[in-house]
Amino acid sequence: MRFSVSIQTADFDLSGETEALRREDTRVGAVCSFVGTVRGSADGVRSMELEHYPGMTEKAIEAMIDEARRRFDIYAARVIHRVGLLRPGEQIVLVAVTSAHRGQSFQACEFLMDYLKTQAPFWKKEETPEGARWVDARASDDAALARWGIAGGNA
């Protein structure tokens, strides 16, 4: 399972996941990871409900990993995205990548996050004191993906 995707309600353990990626692979010289968390914003978000498209979400992220493997010299990648009810401070997403040297895993990690933000079917609904609201997609996420030569078409 050098390249794998999990969509789950359960939390994840960063050190356990990265340890699993590099264990028994002596070629690895770099492990790069990103963890996204629920931001406790000034406007009082109490919790967030994450929805996805079962089946498609997994396939979409697997296709992104395939694209990352074509673009970068990486040995392993792990993507975990949580769904369901999450509160400020909780972990939402993990992207972890290994490579021989840092450049490739740094880039692959950022590429996967930029791609995921605009192309993976997830939707966030925030619970605030004024009621629930769907989070709007941001044009800046499309701009981040455009750096890699991919049109986001999101916002």
Added chain:
Amino acid sequence: MKVTVKYFASIREAIGPGSEAVETAARSCGELRDELLARGGAYAQVLARGKAVRIAKDQVMSDESATLVEGCEVAFFPPVTGG
């Protein structure tokens, strides 16, 4: 032909059911969107032209030009906000 239509997030919330079987004469995802929004009500509101609607055909990001085939699955949803 018969197709399965799925809705997610704010579009699902407005329409009600998350999935429905639709008998359609549409040949493309865009024509299917036209048929659905012609039903009026919530369909007309959330699938109206000018609304930001993304389309997946058989679980792959697609667009209105995608050709429908018997038994395929078409999903309509707002721009995504993961990560």
